[in-house]
Amino acid sequence: MGLKPVLTKDFGTEGLRQLDAYERTGGYAGYKKALSEIKPDDLVELVKKSGLRGRGGAGFPTGNKWSFLPKGMYPRYLVCNADESEPGCFKDRYLIEESPHQVLEGILIAAFAIGCNTAFIYIRGEYLPQYEALESAIEEATAAGYIGKNVLKSGFDVDVILHRGAGAYICGEETALLTSLEGYRGEPRLKPPFPAVKGLYGKPTVVNNVETVANLPHIVVNGADWFASMGTPTGKGTRVWCMSGHVNRPGNYELENGTPIRELIMEHGGGVWKNRRLKAFQPGGASMMVLLPEHLDVGLDFDAIQKAGSLAGAGAMVVMDETTCMVDAARRYVKFFHHESCGKCTPCREGTFWMSNLFDRFEFGEARPGDVDLLLDMGYNIDGRSFCPLGDASTWFPRSVIKYFRDEFEQHIAEKGCPFRKETEAAVAVA
Amino acid sequence: MPLRPDTVAKIQDYARRYPSAQSAILPALWAVQYEQGYVTDEALAEVATHLKLPPSLIEATSSFYSMFLTRPEGRHEVMICVNAPCMLRGADAIVAYAEQRLGIRDGQTTSDGAITLRSTIECLGACGGAPMMQVDHRFEENLTPDRINAIFDHLRTAPAFHEQPPAEKKPARRTPTVSGEITRSGPSGARARTRKASK
Numbered sequence: 101m102g103l104k105p106v107l108t109k110d111f112g113t114e115g116l117r118q119l120d121a122y123e124r125t126g127g128y129a130g131y132k133k134a135l136s137e138i139k140p141d142d143l144v145e146l147v148k149k150s151g152l153r154g155r156g157g158a159g160f161p162t163g164n165k166w167s168f169l170p171k172g173m174y175p176r177y178l179v180c181n182a183d184e185s186e187p188g189c190f191k192d193r194y195l196i197e198e199s200p201h202q203v204l205e206g207i208l209i210a211a212f213a214i215g216c217n218t219a220f221i222y223i224r225g226e227y228l229p230q231y232e233a234l235e236s237a238i239e240e241a242t243a244a245g246y247i248g249k250n251v252l253k254s255g256f257d258v259d260v261i262l263h264r265g266a267g268a269y270i271c272g273e274e275t276a277l278l279t280s281l282e283g284y285r286g287e288p289r290l291k292p293p294f295p296a297v298k299g300l301y302g303k304p305t306v307v308n309n310v311e312t313v314a315n316l317p318h319i320v321v322n323g324a325d326w327f328a329s330m331g332t333p334t335g336k337g338t339r340v341w342c343m344s345g346h347v348n349r350p351g352n353y354e355l356e357n358g359t360p361i362r363e364l365i366m367e368h369g370g371g372v373w374k375n376r377r378l379k380a381f382q383p384g385g386a387s388m389m390v391l392l393p394e395h396l397d398v399g400l401d402f403d404a405i406q407k408a409g410s411l412a413g414a415g416a417m418v419v420m421d422e423t424t425c426m427v428d429a430a431r432r433y434v435k436f437f438h439h440e441s442c443g444k445c446t447p448c449r450e451g452t453f454w455m456s457n458l459f460d461r462f463e464f465g466e467a468r469p470g471d472v473d474l475l476l477d478m479g480y481n482i483d484g485r486s487f488c489p490l491g492d493a494s495t496w497f498p499r500s501v502i503k504y505f506r507d508e509f510e511q512h513i514a515e516k517g518c519p520f521r522k523e524t525e526a527a528v529a530v531a
Numbered sequence: 532m533p534l535r536p537d538t539v540a541k542i543q544d545y546a547r548r549y550p551s552a553q554s555a556i557l558p559a560l561w562a563v564q565y566e567q568g569y570v571t572d573e574a575l576a577e578v579a580t581h582l583k584l585p586p587s588l589i590e591a592t593s594s595f596y597s598m599f600l601t602r603p604e605g606r607h608e609v610m611i612c613v614n615a616p617c618m619l620r621g622a623d624a625i626v627a628y629a630e631q632r633l634g635i636r637d638g639q640t641t642s643d644g645a646i647t648l649r650s651t652i653e654c655l656g657a658c659g660g661a662p663m664m665q666v667d668h669r670f671e672e673n674l675t676p677d678r679i680n681a682i683f684d685h686l687r688t689a690p691a692f693h694e695q696p697p698a699e700k701k702p703a704r705r706t707p708t709v710s711g712e713i714t715r716s717g718p719s720g721a722r723a724r725t726r727k728a729s730k
């Protein structure tokens with residue numbers, strides 16, 4: 101347990117963003133080994149055996165996802181999801197900035213494993229420097245013969261297309277991502293059929309997160325057993341946790357799965373800033389439920405966090421000290437979901453709008469008795485009734501805040517406004 | 532104003548690059564915005580002819596995405612994130628400071644046309660460096676009033692992103708520009724490294 105740099109091991113090496121330095125650290129050895137020694141099907145088995153689970157949010161076993169591709173149906177596509185827009189998350193950005201070739205090598209290994217000749221990277225529009233880092237990595241890898249026809253005389257042809265989004269959180273959801281990549285408005289599609297069966301351009305498609313694929317070179321080089329020896333029984337390996345909020349040292353920390361949350365916040369993060377007390381924290385990013393100091397000994401692991409009442413999601417840790425207005429924190433997230441709702445289905449489009457209005461009422465002193473129950477009622481009417489998880493997730497944090505901090509909502513009603521805000525500070529009204 | 536030949540060539544290139552020309556809509560719109568600073572109806576129609584797609588389809592797609600501007604704005608765009616992780620690190624105070632310093636509110640442009648200010652609820656992926664802002668296409672993190680002053684002073688005279696020569700436009704990879712290197716999340720990364728080294 102504790103810090104365990106696998107993906108981040110060589111970060112900081114001079115010039116790591118360039119091919120030669122990356123190769124000096126052992127880069128592309130996994131790709132070469134895969135091409136020369138391992139059959140694609142065995143590669144799928146290897147990843148299955150490693151126990152690698154997707155790092156994009158849902159934690160689905162990667163090898164299993166690959167094996168859902170229907171036999172004999174070609175072409176098939178791989179899309180690397182670099183749309184990272186979940187509030188609290190900035191790990192994919194870090195992985196790309198520090199070592200774009202590691203991400204690219206992972207993509208190439210995955211493409212080879214699933215028999216894909218055209219791989220895509222979908223990166224959020226705001227990440228322009230990161231787009232350019234990947235662009236030059238692709239150029240270098242092409243010049244070195246890692247991308248192109250008959251790569252290293254293995255008979256494998258592969259092309260990588262880098263695609264830039266233009267500001268829409270929903271395009272991180274895999275079906276919306278595919279719709280967007282096809283050139284439409286980025287609205288989610290109904291599942292099933294799952295992308296593995298009918299994905300990009302109607303063809304079998306695998307969508308994998310940046311961090312997920314970045315694990316692959318290491319699994320190929322060191323083996324499935326090595327990977328499975330790290331972490332917990334159902335959460336193998338490491339994760340890069342993005343920590344933000346009220347800690348002394350925010351940033352990215354790669355930890356072995358199962359490391360206690362306490363260690364991340366108190367040791368690596370240097371503890372709560374300004375000598376204040378911890379009030380709450382939120383693993384997983386904006387969508388996920390809040391947890392309390394009593395949960396500090398929970399391990400950083402999909403299943404353990406779920407058991408504690410939240411979700412590990414995309415690996416963000418937002419820390420809140422005793423001065424935090426939980427109502428305002430929830431208000432910001434709800435506004436975010438309202439802003440990012442794609443508008444396709446009514447519960448989410450209208451529900452996030454009304455929830456957001458109601459939160460403004462609390463924050464600006466217009467809430468009335470009964471409004472907390474009204475908020476809960478709205479939550480119940482959105483969650484489980486939305487077309488995609490964005491709508492559902494918009495209710496999780498606010499409802500968990502009501503569960504643990506209901507008195508703060510009542511206080512906003514009784515005091516006609518926010519008890520945490522000093523008179524001089526104005527809350528930002530964002531549309 | 533018709534698109535420049537090099538922009539047209541790029542768009543035609545995108546159309547060939549993807550298995551379906553429709554996938555080239557977003558890259559084409561980016562090319563347009565890079566050339567002209569925003570995307571006019573006229574440009575949408577021209578993109579449609581180059582991609583051989585109905586103009587309504589281009590319009591339907593482009594209007595979904597928040598990053599395409601439809602009218603001219605300030606030469607520089609300053610966006611301050613106020614989502615919860617940034618709020619926790621004092622983003623509201625940064626917004627207030629920027630508004631006071633520039634004399635404009637959210638969504639407005641300074642009278643000299645230099646800066647359009649926005650506070651946004653979209654997380655920009657820099658929460659570890661909060662409070663932060665995105666200046667054109669670069670992130671500025673761990674903001675302080677001094678830093679903000681320096682950035683604004685620079686922007687008053689700097690050419691718009693789409694008017695900069697290509698070399699300058701490329702966000703610095705090796706040579707830091709005013710806004711520093713691509714590894715602006717560096718502090719976070721560097722920290723993770725030092726911690727590691729001490730183990």
Ligand SMILES: Cc1cc2nc3c(=O)[nH]c(=O)nc-3n(C[C@H](O)[C@H](O)[C@H](O)COP(=O)(O)O)c2cc1C
Pocket residue numbers: 153154155156157158159160162165181182183184185186269270271272273274275307308309310312313488489490
């Ligand atoms: C609203 C929403 C936003 C999402 N955003 C992202 C994202 O930005 N990046 C990502 O990798 N996965 C995101 N996901 C998860 C993807 O749908 C998908 O599960 C993931 O990319 C699969 O990759 P993995 O198996 O490697 O985790 C999002 C899901 C939802 C519902």
Ligand code: SF4
Pocket residue numbers: 270288440441442443444445446448449486487488489490491492
């Ligand atoms: S839940 Fe929201 S984001 Fe998802 S399809 Fe419905 S409106 Fe769109």
Ligand code: FES
Pocket residue numbers: 187188189612613614615616617653654655656657658661663
């Ligand atoms: S919340 Fe502001 S950058 Fe993430």
